Amino acid sequence: MKKTSKSESPPNSLPKCPTGIHGLDEITFGGLPKGRPTLVCGGPGCGKTLLGMEFLVRGATEFDEPGVCISFEETAQELARNVASLGFDVDGLIASKKLAIDYVFIERSLIEEAGEYDLEALFVRLALAIDSVGAKRVVLDSLESLFAGLANESILRSELRRMFRWLKDRKLTAVITAERGNGNLTRHGLEEYISDCVILLDHRVMESVFTRRMRIVKYRGSTHGTNEFPFLIEEHGISVLPVTSLELEHTASEERVSTGIPALDAMFGGEGYFRGSSVLVSGTAGTGKTTLSAHFVNAACSRGERCIYFSFEESASQVVRNMRSVGVDLQRWIDKGLLQFRATRATSLGIEMHLVRMHAAVDEFAPSIVVVDPITALLSSSTQAETRNMLLRMVDFLKAKQITALMSTLTRGADPLEQSQADISSLVDAWLFLRDIEAGGERNRGLYILKARGLAHSNQIREFLLTSHGVELREVYLGPAGMLTGSARVAQEAKEAAEAGLLRQEIETQDLIRDRKRKAIEAQIAALQLELETEIQESTQTLAQQELKLSNLERDRGEMAKSRSLNIGSREGGGKGGSRK
Amino acid sequence: MPERTPEKRRKPEEEPKAWELRLYVAGQTSRSLQAFANLKKICEEHLEGNYRIEIIDLLKNPQLAAGDQILAIPTLVRKLPEPVRKIIGNLSNTERVLVGLDLRQRE
Numbered sequence: 052m053k054k055t056s057k058s059e060s061p062p063n064s065l066p067k068c069p070t071g072i073h074g075l076d077e078i079t080f081g082g083l084p085k086g087r088p089t090l091v092c093g094g095p096g097c098g099k100t101l102l103g104m105e106f107l108v109r110g111a112t113e114f115d116e117p118g119v120c121i122s123f124e125e126t127a128q129e130l131a132r133n134v135a136s137l138g139f140d141v142d143g144l145i146a147s148k149k150l151a152i153d154y155v156f157i158e159r160s161l162i163e164e165a166g167e168y169d170l171e172a173l174f175v176r177l178a179l180a181i182d183s184v185g186a187k188r189v190v191l192d193s194l195e196s197l198f199a200g201l202a203n204e205s206i207l208r209s210e211l212r213r214m215f216r217w218l219k220d221r222k223l224t225a226v227i228t229a230e231r232g233n234g235n236l237t238r239h240g241l242e243e244y245i246s247d248c249v250i251l252l253d254h255r256v257m258e259s260v261f262t263r264r265m266r267i268v269k270y271r272g273s274t275h276g277t278n279e280f281p282f283l284i285e286e287h288g289i290s291v292l293p294v295t296s297l298e299l300e301h302t303a304s305e306e307r308v309s310t311g312i313p314a315l316d317a318m319f320g321g322e323g324y325f326r327g328s329s330v331l332v333s334g335t336a337g338t339g340k341t342t343l344s345a346h347f348v349n350a351a352c353s354r355g356e357r358c359i360y361f362s363f364e365e366s367a368s369q370v371v372r373n374m375r376s377v378g379v380d381l382q383r384w385i386d387k388g389l390l391q392f393r394a395t396r397a398t399s400l401g402i403e404m405h406l407v408r409m410h411a412a413v414d415e416f417a418p419s420i421v422v423v424d425p426i427t428a429l430l431s432s433s434t435q436a437e438t439r440n441m442l443l444r445m446v447d448f449l450k451a452k453q454i455t456a457l458m459s460t461l462t463r464g465a466d467p468l469e470q471s472q473a474d475i476s477s478l479v480d481a482w483l484f485l486r487d488i489e490a491g492g493e494r495n496r497g498l499y500i501l502k503a504r505g506l507a508h509s510n511q512i513r514e515f516l517l518t519s520h521g522v523e524l525r526e527v528y529l530g531p532a533g534m535l536t537g538s539a540r541v542a543q544e545a546k547e548a549a550e551a552g553l554l555r556q557e558i559e560t561q562d563l564i565r566d567r568k569r570k571a572i573e574a575q576i577a578a579l580q581l582e583l584e585t586e587i588q589e590s591t592q593t594l595a596q597q598e599l600k601l602s603n604l605e606r607d608r609g610e611m612a613k614s615r616s617l618n619i620g621s622r623e624g625g626g627k628g629g630s631r632k
Numbered sequence: 633m634p635e636r637t638p639e640k641r642r643k644p645e646e647e648p649k650a651w652e653l654r655l656y657v658a659g660q661t662s663r664s665l666q667a668f669a670n671l672k673k674i675c676e677e678h679l680e681g682n683y684r685i686e687i688i689d690l691l692k693n694p695q696l697a698a699g700d701q702i703l704a705i706p707t708l709v710r711k712l713p714e715p716v717r718k719i720i721g722n723l724s725n726t727e728r729v730l731v732g733l734d735l736r737q738r739e
Binding site: 153155162178 | 656658663667670690691694697702705707716717719720724725729731732
């Protein structure tokens with residue numbers, strides 16, 4: 052991100068000095084004005100000194116720019132101790148001549164002013180310190196002490212003016228801290244002298260939540276973020292919340308990631324979400340948002356991807372235990388180091404602080420999947436506009452890193468859709484909606500896809516079942532009586548099964564009857580065939596007999612004729628023939 | 633400025649309370665010269681030679697500034713007698729110098 056912000060600044064613009072402070076270089080588009088003084092003002096305890104020290108330490112360690120701190124309030128030892136908790140080795144840097152700290156003690160009661168004077172000795176000391184390490188960065192912390200210690204303000208003012216000129220002439224990038232005044236940026240109007248860059252630090256308590264904020268009041272010759280940016284002082288120093296990116300530059304991946312539930316993948320055209328997309332799962336209490344998230348995480352970890360699970364309502368072990376009851380074992384992924392739980396109470400920090408922490412965690416762990424469960428917990432204590440801003444920032448941030456984000460929101464009321472979440476909708480790429488379906492004296496869960504950018508998706512409501520082996524999606528029964536789920540669906544299914552059984556039986560019976568009929572007819576056919584054959588046989592026989600008779604007759608007639616003609620010769624023969632007839 | 637090395641104006645050893653004064657300057661500016669002249673005058677009048685003035689030029693010895701926590705130029709430091717007192721300015725306001733040196737009660 053550092054690189055991109057550098058490239059964003061126009062080529063001919065003011066040379067800038069990267070602070071190395073997380074997020075500050077982004078909102079200043081590259082850092083503080085190089086070779087010029089910058090005024091950092093704010094009330095007590097807002098982190099001015101720390102900002103100055105981090106500027107020096109980062110300069111010395113990351114940019115090879117040694118630095119000098121002229122401290123009017125704390126000794127070198129005190130400063131070193133104060134920032135040691137942030138991992139800054141001030142003593143080591145001093146020993147290696149990368150940092151010099153000069154503690155300037157000034158106490159009004161011990162000083163008598165008698166006549167004209169100037170602050171040449173301060174210049175001498177500063178020059179000595181600068182020369183001793185070859186400093187390119189200077190911090191003066193804080194000038195208020197000078198005003199407190201010296202009575203002659205007009206001398207002081209002219210000397211400070213000279214000091215800033217002197218710093219500029221030496222091309223030193225300086226950070227000058229000053230106390231915030233009433234009505235003015237600083238108590239003593241230092242902003243009149245330092246006009247190149249003014250950063251205002253602020254902290255306030257809103258609804259019992261402490262938030263630090265930073266604003267760039269002025270940055271001559273450069274564009275800069277003008278909003279108030281929340282920042283955090285954490286283990287690694289100051290972290291300014293990176294800005295909502297002004298452009299929408301993130302590349303859209305074609306790759307798909309499984310939702311962890313095959314049936315849900317199927318609803319998304321068989322493959323699940325797009326990688327790098329942001330998915331919102333909303334639903335009323337107890338509809339299975341966490342379970343859905345756990346499946347997603349489980350699937351990702353099975354592929355060897357890293358996940359961070361930000362939990363704002365349940366502790367890690369609670370989620371792990373609960374998910375085990377639906378057959379999802381998350382503990383093994385934690386043990387393997389693929390899954391990180393970050394469970395915090397939402398109210399423990401301001402909304403921005405949560406965001407900053409999430410940023411830090413994501414930067415550190417570099418996951419490919421992030422789950423926020425639920426974001427509503429974060430939103431409870433902030434206004435609608437803040438909510439949207441926060442989501443926008445988070446979505447942008449995760450998208451830029453190609454991280455697939457699954458966020459759950461708790462919706463309230465009977466008709467929880469759209470009303471309060473209309474603006475959230477435009478931020479997310481896919482929106483799953485889990486809802487209760489109350490019918491027949493029971494409550495069942497329904498799931499449908501409200502939207503999925505760039506994905507062909509099912510428009511069907513599915514019944515969402517939590518079983519001991521995970522989530523199952525069932526088609527709901529749609530009939531004339533409406534949509535049926537749960538027992539009603541089961542009953543309907545049973546009824547349908549019974550009806551089908553009955554029908555099947557009927558068909559079988561009819562089959563049987565037809566078979567029998569066929570057999571009967573076949574038998575009849577066989578009998579008739581037999582009859583026919585008999586008939587034919589009989590008739591053939593008769594015919595043969597008749598033919599025989601006929602031939603006999605003809606023969607007899609012949610013989611008779613023969614015998615008649617032979618009558619003269621033998622009577623007996625003729626007599627015989629006549630008797631036969 | 634007549635001399636930059638420590639100037640010894642100490643009276644014989646019998647004086648128990650010797651004053652040790654340091655005047656920090658940065659180069660021979662007119663203001664420094666004024667301060668030195670004013671200081672000398674006051675010392676002569678009030679300390680009757682029982683004093684020692686050391687002039688430190690920070691342009692030559694910048695590392696000495698931190699030790700006495702010098703910020704303004706010129707600065708007069710009363711090292712002895714204790715406690716250490718500091719007076720800044722060209723010492724033109726004699727009253728204030730005397731108050732600063734504890735030679736006169738603060739009003």
